[in-house]
Amino acid sequence: MQVDRSFIREVEERSGQRFGACFHCMACSGGCPVSDIMDYLPNQIVRMMQLGMRREVLESRAIWVCVGCYSCVSQCPNRVHIPYMMDALRELALEEGVKIGEPDIWTFHREFLKQVDKRGRVYELEFMARYKLATLSLFNDMGSGMKMLFNGRLELLPHRVKKLQEIRKIREVCYGKK
Amino acid sequence: MEKNENAPVPEGYVPHPRVYYYPGCSLMSTARDLGESLFQMARLVGSWLEELKDWNCCGASPAHSVNQNYAILLAGRNLVLAERQGIKDLFVICPSCFVRLRTAAKTLMADEDKNALLEEAVGKRYQGSVRLRFFLEVGSASQMNVFRQAVVNPLKGLKGVLYFGCLLTRPEWITGFDVLPYEDELRSFVESMGVETLDWGYGKQCCGAHLALTKPDHVDSLVDRIRDHARRVGANCMISFCPLCQVNMELRGKNSEPLPVFYVSELIGMACRLPRTEKWIRKHLVDPRKLLAEHNLL
Numbered sequence: 240m241q242v243d244r245s246f247i248r249e250v251e252e253r254s255g256q257r258f259g260a261c262f263h264c265m266a267c268s269g270g271c272p273v274s275d276i277m278d279y280l281p282n283q284i285v286r287m288m289q290l291g292m293r294r295e296v297l298e299s300r301a302i303w304v305c306v307g308c309y310s311c312v313s314q315c316p317n318r319v320h321i322p323y324m325m326d327a328l329r330e331l332a333l334e335e336g337v338k339i340g341e342p343d344i345w346t347f348h349r350e351f352l353k354q355v356d357k358r359g360r361v362y363e364l365e366f367m368a369r370y371k372l373a374t375l376s377l378f379n380d381m382g383s384g385m386k387m388l389f390n391g392r393l394e395l396l397p398h399r400v401k402k403l404q405e406i407r408k409i410r411e412v413c414y415g416k417k
Numbered sequence: 418m419e420k421n422e423n424a425p426v427p428e429g430y431v432p433h434p435r436v437y438y439y440p441g442c443s444l445m446s447t448a449r450d451l452g453e454s455l456f457q458m459a460r461l462v463g464s465w466l467e468e469l470k471d472w473n474c475c476g477a478s479p480a481h482s483v484n485q486n487y488a489i490l491l492a493g494r495n496l497v498l499a500e501r502q503g504i505k506d507l508f509v510i511c512p513s514c515f516v517r518l519r520t521a522a523k524t525l526m527a528d529e530d531k532n533a534l535l536e537e538a539v540g541k542r543y544q545g546s547v548r549l550r551f552f553l554e555v556g557s558a559s560q561m562n563v564f565r566q567a568v569v570n571p572l573k574g575l576k577g578v579l580y581f582g583c584l585l586t587r588p589e590w591i592t593g594f595d596v597l598p599y600e601d602e603l604r605s606f607v608e609s610m611g612v613e614t615l616d617w618g619y620g621k622q623c624c625g626a627h628l629a630l631t632k633p634d635h636v637d638s639l640v641d642r643i644r645d646h647a648r649r650v651g652a653n654c655m656i657s658f659c660p661l662c663q664v665n666m667e668l669r670g671k672n673s674e675p676l677p678v679f680y681v682s683e684l685i686g687m688a689c690r691l692p693r694t695e696k697w698i699r700k701h702l703v704d705p706r707k708l709l710a711e712h713n714l715l
Contacts, residue, residue, distance in 0.1 A: 273632075306478065306628055308583035308587075309587045309588045310587070312587075313587055326481050329482055343631045344628075344631045344632075348478070349483075351477065354474075355476065355491065359474060380630075383668050383702065387447065390702070392448075394446040405494060406473055409487065409494060409539070410487070412486075412537050413486040414484065414487070
C-alpha cells in the first residue's frame with residue numbers, strides 16, 4: 240500500500256508538532272470532554288493523518304468540535320499539542336474549500352469574526368441575532384437570553400475600536416486583500 | 418473631559434497606584450457582575466484601574482480556530498498598544514483572553530516572521546516588554562491582607578467548590594503558573610472570606626465553552642455532571658474565575674438543580690460589605706439571594 244506522507248508533513252509544519260511522537264496511548268481521547276460528539280477521537284485523527292487520509296480528516300466533525308480546553312495536552316505523555324493540530328486542520332479545511340463537518344460551529348466562528356472585523360470588538364446582541372438567523376435557531380434560548388437582557392447582562396449599544404483601520408489592516412495581511 | 422492637573426490636592430492624599438487592565442469583551446456585558454465587583458475590589462485597596470486605551474478583541478476561540486496568524490496579530494495589537502502607552506504590567510480579567518495574549522506574546526518573540534507581519538499591520542513590532550498578569554495577581558501578599566482585614570461579614574454557611582475551568586492554570590507553560598501552589602493560594606484566599614471550600618474532582622473539567630450555543634445538548638450534559646458532583650460533595654455554591662464558565666454553569670444543565678456561581682471578587686464584595694453589592698447580586702441568572710438570606714449574609 241502506498242501511503243501519502245505529504246498531508247501529515249503539511250500539518251506538522253503548520254502546527255509545529257511532531258506526530259511521530261504519538262504512540263496512541265489514547266490519553267488525549269480519554270480525557271476529552273467533547274469526545275462523545277466527535278466522529279473520530281483525537282488520536283484517531285492523528286492515525287488517519289499518518290495514513291494519509293486527507294479528505295476524511297478535513298471533512299470530519301471532530302476538528303470543529305474541539306473547544307481547545309487543553310486537557311489533552313496536559314495529559315499527553317509526549318506533549319503532542321492536539322489543539323494546535325486542530326487549529327491547523329480547520330485552517331486547511333477552509334483553504335481547500337472541503338465540505339465543512341460542522342457547519343453551525345463554522346457559522347459561529349464566522350459571525351464572531353465578522354463582529355471583530357466590523358468594530359474590533361464583539362457586540363454580543365448582534366452576534367447572537369446573526370448567528371441565530373444564519374442557523375435558523377431563532378427561538379432556542381429565547382427565555383434565558385431575555386433574562387440576561389433584563390438583568391443588564393447584555394450591552395445594549397455596541398462599542399468600537401477607534402483605530403479601526405489597524406484592525407482592517409490586520410485582516411488584510413492575514414487573509415490577503417479582497 | 419481633560420483632567421484638571423492643577424486642582425488642589427486634598428489633605429492626606431496618597432497617590433493611587435495605577436493598575437492597567439485589559440477588560441475583554443465580556444466584562445461589561447455578560448460578566449457585568451464580575452466587572453462591577455472588581456471595581457469595588459480595586460477601590461478597597463486604593464488602586465486606580467485604568468483600561469488599556471483602544472483595546473480590541475483578543476480573537477477568543479474563533480480567531481485561532483480558523484486562522485492562526487489572525488489570532489496572533491489581533492492579540493498582538495493589544496501588546497503593541499500597551500507598549501506604546503508605556504504599560505509595564507497589564508492585568509487581564511478573562512482567563513481565555515489571558516491565554517490568547519500570552520500565546521501571542523510568546524509566539525511573537527519566538528517567530529520573527531509573525532512579528533514582521535504585525536509590523537506591517539500596525540506599524541510596530543512587539544518588543545516583549547509587557548508583563549501579562551492575571552487579575553487575581555493584582556493583590557501582592559500585602560494587598561491580599563488588606564482584603565482579609567476588611568472582612569466584616571464572614572460568609573459563614575457558604576460551602577463552595579472552586580471551579581477553575583480549563584484555562585485558568587492550563588497550559589502551565591503558557592500561563593506561567595505553578596499550578597498546585599497557585600490553586601492552594603486561591604483556596605486559602607476564598608477561605609479567608611469565610612467560605613468553606615470542599616474537595617472535589619471536577620475543578621478543571623471543561624464546561625463546554627462556546628459549544629453552549631452550537632451544541633447545547635452536549636453542554637447540558639457536561640454541566641449536569643459537574644454540578645451533580647458539586648452537589649454530591651455538599652456544595653451550596655460554586656466559585657468561578659472565568660466569565661464563560663460562570664454563564665454556562667448558571668445557564669446550562671437540565672437534570673441537576675442549579676447552583677449559584679460566584680466570582681471571587683463578588684465574595685470579597687459581600688464579605689467586606691462593599692457598597693452596591695446588591696446591584697450585582699441581582700444580575701445572577703441563578704438568584705443567590707435565597708441562599709444568602711438563609712445564612713443572614715445579605
